[in-house]
Each structure stands twice: as C-alpha cells, then as structure tokens.
Amino acid sequence: MYMKTTFKKEDQHLVMAFEGRLDTAASSQAEEDMRVLYDCEGRDIILDCTHLDYISSSGLRLFLGLIKNARPKGSHVYLTGMNDSLRQVFDETGFTALFEIL
Amino acid sequence: MKTTQQTTKWGSINVLIAAALLLELTTAVQYFSMRRNITRQLTEMAQRDVSETNHTAELKREVERTTTLMLPIVERYTANQADDSLRLYIEQILNQQHDIVGFDYCHVVGDDGLRDGIYIYKNDDSGKPIEQHIDFDFTRRSWYSEGIKGNGFWSEPYMSNYKVILMCTYSAPVRDEQGQTVAVLGADVPLRELSALATQIYKNQQRSLLPIILLHAIGLILLAFIIYRSIRNVMRLQAVDAEKERISSELLVAHRIQQAMxxxxxxxxxxxxxxxxxxxxxxxxxxxxxxxxxxxxxxxxxxxxxxxxxxxxxxxxxxxxxxxxxxxxxxxxxxxxxxxxxxxxxxxxxxxxxxxxxxxxxxxxxxxxxxxxxxxxxxxxxxxxxxxxxxxxxxxxxxxxxxxxxxxxxxxxxxxxxxxxxxxxxxxxxxxxxxxxxxxxxxxxxxxxxxxxxxxxxxxxxxxxxxxxxxxxxxxxxxxxxxxxNKMQSANSNSYHIILPCDVSQTPRLAEWVEGICEDAGFGPTTIMQINLAIEEAVVNVMKYAYPNGSEGDVNLEAVTEPDWLTFTITDDGRPFDPTAQGEVDTTLPAEERALGGLGIHLMRKYMDSLDYKRLGNRNILTMRKHINK
CATH class of the missing domain: 3.60.40.10 (PPM-type phosphatase domain)
Structure with missing residues (x-):
C-alpha cells in the first residue's frame, strides 16, 4: 500500500520510475514528485511503469497534465514497461493514443 | 536521602542519651548535696536543742514574770482610763527588757465589733519604742483569743505583721475591779535563734544551688535542642508524606489511564x-x-x-x-x-x-x-x-x-x-x-x-x-x-461491510477490502484490479462531490457475493450526487482537448457490469454489480 517515484536526469531525457499503487491517496504526493518533469525544456520524458501496479483516474489526470505541459515545449512523453492490466486501463480511457508507449 | 535519615536518627539517639545522663547527674548531685546539708543541719539543731532548752525555759519564765508584774499597774491605768500613762509605762518596761521586742495592748472587742488595740515595739536601728495602732484583725490571733480566757498563754510562733521576724507572744488578761476581763496584754518574744538557723539552712542551700542551676540550664538547652530536632523531623516527615501522597495519587490516575488503554x-x-x-x-x-x-x-x-x-x-x-x-x-x-x-x-x-x-x-x-x-x-x-x-x-x-x-x-x-x-x-x-x-x-x-x-x-x-x-x-x-x-459456515452468499471516513487517504484500506472480496469470489488479478479501480472511483467521487470541501461524513460499503454476482452497495448521507448522470467522455480527443475530469465514471462504466443510483431519504445509494464467470 505505498507509492514511490524515482527521478533520474539523463543527457537527453528525464526519467521517472513509478513503483506501487498510484491511487487517489497517493496522487497528491505523486503530483509533487512529478513537478520536476515540468522543466523538461524540450527534452523527452520517460515514465517507467515497470513496477506500477495500479493507476486510478487521479493518476491518469497527472499523466494528462504532464503531457499537456510537455507537448508545447516539443517534448515527447514515453511510457515503458506497463503490465497488461495497466495497459487495458490506458486503452479504455483512450490514453494509449496520447502517449508514446514503448 | 537514606543516608541523611540514618544520620539524623543516630544524631537524635546521641542527644537523647546525653540528656538522660545529664538528668541522672543533676539528680545525683542534688541528692548528695541535699543529703549532706540536711545531715549537717540536723546535727547542728540537735546540738543547739541540747544547749538551748535550758536557756529557752529561763527566757519564758522571765517574760511571764515581767508580764505578771506589769498587770496590776496596767489594770489601774486602764480603770482610770489613763491611756498616756499606760503607754509611757509600757515604753518604760520595753526599754528595760532585752528579750521582749514589743507589747500588744488590746481592749476586749464588744458586741459592737469595734477593735481598739495598740502595738508598741522597738525600732530595729535605734531601739527607741514606736507606737502603732493595730490595724489588722487581732481577734484572729491566738494570743488574743486565748489571752482573754484567763490565765497566761504562749502562742505558737508566727510571723509578725510589722516586722520581718518570727516570734511568740505571751498574753494575759487585763481585768477591772469586778474581775471582768477588759483587755489583753501581750509580750512579743522574737525567736532569734530559730531565725538564724533558717537563714543558715538557706545559705547552705544556696552554695550547692549554682552547679545544680548550671546543670539544669544545660539540660534545658539540650531539651530545647531535642524538641527542635523532633519538630524539624516531624515537618520533614510531613513533607515526605505529602510528596508520597501526591505520587501515589498520580500513580492511581496513571493506573486508570493505562487500564483505559x-x-x-x-x-x-x-x-x-x-x-x-x-x-x-x-x-x-x-x-x-x-x-x-x-x-x-x-x-x-x-x-x-x-x-x-x-x-x-x-x-x-x-x-x-x-x-x-x-x-x-x-x-x-x-x-x-x-x-x-x-x-x-x-x-x-x-x-x-x-x-x-x-x-x-x-x-x-x-x-x-x-x-x-x-x-x-x-x-x-x-x-x-x-x-x-x-x-x-x-x-x-x-x-x-x-x-x-x-x-x-x-x-x-x-x-x-x-x-x-x-x-x-x-x-x-x-x-x-x-x-x-x-x-x-x-x-x-x-x-x-x-x-x-x-x-x-x-x-x-x-x-x-x-x-x-x-x-x-x-x-x-x-x-x-x-x-x-468458530468459522461461520458460509451459505451460498457472503456479505462484507466497511465504513470509511470521508478522506481520500483511506483508498489503500478500501483497495485491500475490495481485493479480499474479489479473491474470495475467485476473480483473476486483472479483473480484481479493474473492480478495484471502479470502486475506488465511485468512493472518491462520493468523497469529493457528496461531501464537498472537506465536510465530514462516512462512506458505507457493503459487498455481497452470490454464486453468479458480486454486488457492491455504496451508501452515503451527503449531498445528492448521481455519478450515472454524468455524460460520457470522448476518449478519442487529442490530449490538448481532453478534460481532466470524467475519467472516473468512464472507468466505472467500463469495468462493472451494471451501475444503479438511487436517492432514498437523505442517502445516496449506488449499486455496482460484476458478473462472476466461474
């Protein structure tokens, strides 16, 4: 019952790895954590979802907010390592089309 | 603390022992000095008695004879009412006599109770006679009351009213021609020897008095010290007792608090x-x-x-x-x-x-x-x-x-x-x-x-x-x-119940509850996640919209598993809120055009097989069902 993020700044892109459950309870902390990604300045953003077990609409909203901020700056947002259940949630909500899923 | 008390206790005992020893010593000194004095005085008195009995008898006879000789002259002057002559006569006799210090002359007190008496005595320094009207009630004196009865009478020794002296009085009646007693004449004889003896005793006593007083003074100081120490100890004990009392009452409260936990x-x-x-x-x-x-x-x-x-x-x-x-x-x-x-x-x-x-x-x-x-x-x-x-x-x-x-x-x-x-x-x-x-x-x-x-x-x-x-x-x-x-024998249905306070941080608890139910119902992990998502969205909606702006309330969840269906009922008594009335979001829009809201209800619809909202009284009731495919 926890949520953890790890942020890594690389030459060409910003990487944030998610671990655990991004539910409503965890979303406010996640929002804080994701603020660093708003200074992307054209660099690409990679959201590593390998260890993300769960996401609720509160989490989806954070992702949506991020892409709305990043796109005008010319940054791409990539999602990696999603499991099938998570992938289904993205499919259902049309989010698969908004992100570049690897 | 303990050491101090020990020292104090031994200190008190030492002081007590010293005081007791001192008391014994004082008593012993007093006893021995008194005994020595008394022995010496008794010896002296015995010797004096032997030598002086003869002298005293001689003196008594001399006084009796003088008085008896005076009587006829005194009776004559009395009969003639020659008061001045009487006084002069008595003064004259007084001057001649060495052993007599004064004469009393009192008229017999009649029925009217008027007293009339004079006292003529020698001045201590000059030896000259002084005349004094008797102003006390002489009728109480034995020399008067016995003297009027007839023959000569020797009184017991008594203290003179006019001189600091112990004396005896020889009194005899003064009669008129008919033989009636009209007055009493008394001759005062001082007991000089006896007085001297008394003075001696006193002086001897005084000699041994100083050490006794000193010992007593030391004893008193010690006693004062002991009392002071005792009072101090008592006060200290009281303080300790009060402290103990306070601690034990606090412990009692602590005990109750702990029991209440x-x-x-x-x-x-x-x-x-x-x-x-x-x-x-x-x-x-x-x-x-x-x-x-x-x-x-x-x-x-x-x-x-x-x-x-x-x-x-x-x-x-x-x-x-x-x-x-x-x-x-x-x-x-x-x-x-x-x-x-x-x-x-x-x-x-x-x-x-x-x-x-x-x-x-x-x-x-x-x-x-x-x-x-x-x-x-x-x-x-x-x-x-x-x-x-x-x-x-x-x-x-x-x-x-x-x-x-x-x-x-x-x-x-x-x-x-x-x-x-x-x-x-x-x-x-x-x-x-x-x-x-x-x-x-x-x-x-x-x-x-x-x-x-x-x-x-x-x-x-x-x-x-x-x-x-x-x-x-x-x-x-x-x-x-x-x-x-005792495990409940489950029938065909199981029911579960949970109440959540209005706080989105409760969602992990909710997830755990939902997962447990779904596992019992036999759902796979993906479906469990989907049901979980749908229930979370529903509950978070209630928390956000039925109880807006941090207002307080509970969200009541009930779940029932039946052979084919898992039913969740979410009840709250917040503002009317119907999630099913929300329009469908367009999931095909590009990101820029997508609204941030509306996803929750979309997921609820997608992942549950039916969604039903009712408003009953003050309650929102949302029923969500999922089909169980065995």
Missing amino acids: LPKTFPPFPNRGDLDIYASLTPAREVGGDFYDFVLRDEKLFFCIGDVSGKGVPAALVMAMASSAFRLLTEHESAPEYILAQINDSMARDNDYNMFITLFIGVLDLTTGQMCYCNAGHKAPMIGSLPLPIKPNLPIGALSDVKFSAQETTLSSGTTIFLYTDGLTEAENNTHEQFGQQRMQTICTDTLSQTSSPKSLIDRMTEAVHDFVSDTEQSDDLTMMAISY
Whole structure:
C-alpha cells in the first residue's frame, strides 16, 4: 500500500520510475514528485511503469497534465514497461493514443 | 536521602542519651548535696536543742514574770482610763527588757465589733519604742483569743505583721475591779535563734544551688535542642508524606489511564457467533509494561500481546507508545510483519534507555480462518493444547531496520488461542519454583477438552497461578488473552461491510477490502484490479462531490457475493450526487482537448457490469454489480 517515484536526469531525457499503487491517496504526493518533469525544456520524458501496479483516474489526470505541459515545449512523453492490466486501463480511457508507449 | 535519615536518627539517639545522663547527674548531685546539708543541719539543731532548752525555759519564765508584774499597774491605768500613762509605762518596761521586742495592748472587742488595740515595739536601728495602732484583725490571733480566757498563754510562733521576724507572744488578761476581763496584754518574744538557723539552712542551700542551676540550664538547652530536632523531623516527615501522597495519587490516575488503554468490555463482540475474546492484566505495581489489544476491521481480527522490559512507570510509558502505535497502524495496515517493523522503527530510533518489547501480533481472517502472525521475541501462544510454531525474531526496539518475517497457519473452527506474558510461566512460589510451561500447557489441555470459552480458560489459569504462588508477592505483570474462533459456515452468499471516513487517504484500506472480496469470489488479478479501480472511483467521487470541501461524513460499503454476482452497495448521507448522470467522455480527443475530469465514471462504466443510483431519504445509494464467470 505505498507509492514511490524515482527521478533520474539523463543527457537527453528525464526519467521517472513509478513503483506501487498510484491511487487517489497517493496522487497528491505523486503530483509533487512529478513537478520536476515540468522543466523538461524540450527534452523527452520517460515514465517507467515497470513496477506500477495500479493507476486510478487521479493518476491518469497527472499523466494528462504532464503531457499537456510537455507537448508545447516539443517534448515527447514515453511510457515503458506497463503490465497488461495497466495497459487495458490506458486503452479504455483512450490514453494509449496520447502517449508514446514503448 | 537514606543516608541523611540514618544520620539524623543516630544524631537524635546521641542527644537523647546525653540528656538522660545529664538528668541522672543533676539528680545525683542534688541528692548528695541535699543529703549532706540536711545531715549537717540536723546535727547542728540537735546540738543547739541540747544547749538551748535550758536557756529557752529561763527566757519564758522571765517574760511571764515581767508580764505578771506589769498587770496590776496596767489594770489601774486602764480603770482610770489613763491611756498616756499606760503607754509611757509600757515604753518604760520595753526599754528595760532585752528579750521582749514589743507589747500588744488590746481592749476586749464588744458586741459592737469595734477593735481598739495598740502595738508598741522597738525600732530595729535605734531601739527607741514606736507606737502603732493595730490595724489588722487581732481577734484572729491566738494570743488574743486565748489571752482573754484567763490565765497566761504562749502562742505558737508566727510571723509578725510589722516586722520581718518570727516570734511568740505571751498574753494575759487585763481585768477591772469586778474581775471582768477588759483587755489583753501581750509580750512579743522574737525567736532569734530559730531565725538564724533558717537563714543558715538557706545559705547552705544556696552554695550547692549554682552547679545544680548550671546543670539544669544545660539540660534545658539540650531539651530545647531535642524538641527542635523532633519538630524539624516531624515537618520533614510531613513533607515526605505529602510528596508520597501526591505520587501515589498520580500513580492511581496513571493506573486508570493505562487500564483505559486496554479493551475491557467482554465479550467484546457479543453479536458475533464466530469470535469470543477474554483477557486479563494484573500489573505487579500500580502501572506495568504488559499490554494486549485487539481490533476488528474488515472481517479481520488484529490482536497483540506485549511485554515491555522492566516494570513500573518506565515500562508503562513505553507500553503506552507501543499500544497506541498498534492501534494506529492496524487502521490501515494488514501485514503483521509490517506493523511490527513500523513499531520497531519508531521505538528503536531514540531508544536511549535500551527498553525493548517482546510482542506478538496476529491477524486472523475470520472468513477463512487463515492467521498471519509475526513474533518479536515473545513466548509462543498456545493454539489449543500445543504451542504455535514461531520464529523467535528480535524483540521490538532492540535494533532498527530489523526484518521481521511473518508466518501463517489456518485455524480450524473451534480453536482457542491462548496468549500470555512471562508473568504467568515465571510466577514464583515461596520456594522460588516457577509455575512453568508444563503446568500452563496442562491447564490449557484440560480446560479446552471441556470448553472453548476464553473466560473459563483464563479463570482456570488465574486460579491455578494463585494457588501455586499462594501468598508470595507478585513479582511481574501477569497478562493473558484467549481468543476462540468458530468459522461461520458460509451459505451460498457472503456479505462484507466497511465504513470509511470521508478522506481520500483511506483508498489503500478500501483497495485491500475490495481485493479480499474479489479473491474470495475467485476473480483473476486483472479483473480484481479493474473492480478495484471502479470502486475506488465511485468512493472518491462520493468523497469529493457528496461531501464537498472537506465536510465530514462516512462512506458505507457493503459487498455481497452470490454464486453468479458480486454486488457492491455504496451508501452515503451527503449531498445528492448521481455519478450515472454524468455524460460520457470522448476518449478519442487529442490530449490538448481532453478534460481532466470524467475519467472516473468512464472507468466505472467500463469495468462493472451494471451501475444503479438511487436517492432514498437523505442517502445516496449506488449499486455496482460484476458478473462472476466461474
């Protein structure tokens, strides 16, 4: 019952790895954590979802907010390592089309 | 503190001994000096008596003769009422006489009670006669009252009214021609010798008085000192008593507070047929370091028993910390090893006094009988008549970052768990024999073969321990808890219930509850996640929209599993809010055009098979159903 993020700044892109459950309870902390990604300045953003077990609409909203901020700056947002259940949630909500899923 | 009291006590005893010795000494000195004086005086008096008896008899005869000779002349002057001549005559006689210091001449007091009398005596310095009207009631004097009766009379010695002198008076009646007594003439003879003797006695006494007074003064000072010391001690004792009183009343309050921390209503769940609990805690002092607790949440019983190292107030403080941590953590955590790790981290962080707790935590799933438990150095609880296999693990608070590993077992219906602290097995009788594991185990076996009642087991155990230790003082806190579990025979349906406060941080708890139900219903992980998502969205919507802006309220969830359907009913008494009335979001729009809201209801619709909203009275009722595909 926890949520953890790890942020890594690389030459060409910003990487944030998610671990655990991004539910409503965890979303406010996640929002804080994701603020660093708003200074992307054209660099690409990679959201590593390998260890993300769960996401609720509160989490989806954070992702949506991020892409709305990043796109005008010319940054791409990539999602990696999603499991099938998570992938289904993205499919259902049309989010698969908004992100570049690897 | 103790040393000071000791010194004071010995100091007082020394002072008392000195005072007693001094008193004895004073008495002894007084006794011997008095005895010496009295002996000497008696000797002197005896000698004087012998030599002076003759002299006194001579003196008496001389005075009697003088008076008798005077009488006819005095009678004549009296008859002629020649007062001046009478006075002159008496003065003349007085001048001639050496042994007589004064004459009294008093008329007989008649019926009118008028007194008339004169006293003529020699001035001490010049020896000249002085005349004085007698102003006291001479009729009370024996020389008068006896003198008027007839013959001459010698009075007992008495103190003169006019001179500081002891004297005797020889008195005789003065008669008229008819022989009637009209006046009394008295001659005063001083007892000079006797006076001298008295003075001597006094002087002798004075000589031995100084050392006695000195000794007495020292005695008084000592006595004052003792009294001062006693008063000081009494006052100090009173202060100590007041302090003791304060501490014991505070301890009593602490005792009550500590007792209030423990669940004490038994049976705690009278409406449940599957669970009965009984516990008892007897601290060795007012407060102690033992504790037990249990919490029922989402069809899971969280229970613990713990024993803080040490006794009394320090142990009680740590116990309070640990037991409140247990309450807090069990509100949202379900893994006993995680709860233990959390308590351990907070305890070990600032554990300057190296206190530690042995703690056992169990989580019993009442729907399945599955028990997950984790032990931190505590005694193995009994499951029926056998000890539960436990990993020992380190006690809580010993080291931080300890990995605790949980264990699992499944309880069959009708099992009684017995938990205890070492106050039970290590209870000692007066020969320092311990109650021991074996006795405890035997009582468990015997009692549980007859009944599974937790209260009976603990009553039996308590009685056995009391019989064993008899009147030996209890040396350690004694705590026992028994839990009996009877698995409900599930029919075709199961129902579950949870109440959440209006707080989105409760969602992990919700997720856990939903997952448990879904697992029971046999759903796979993906579906479980989807149902979870749908329920979370529904509940978060209620929290956000039915109870807007942090208003308070509960969200009531009920779940029923039937052979084909899993039904969730979410009820709240907030503002009317119908999630099903929300329009569908367009999931095909590009990101820039997508709204941030509306996703929740979309997911609810997608992942549940039916969604139904009702407003009944003041309540929103949302029913969500999912088909179970076996």
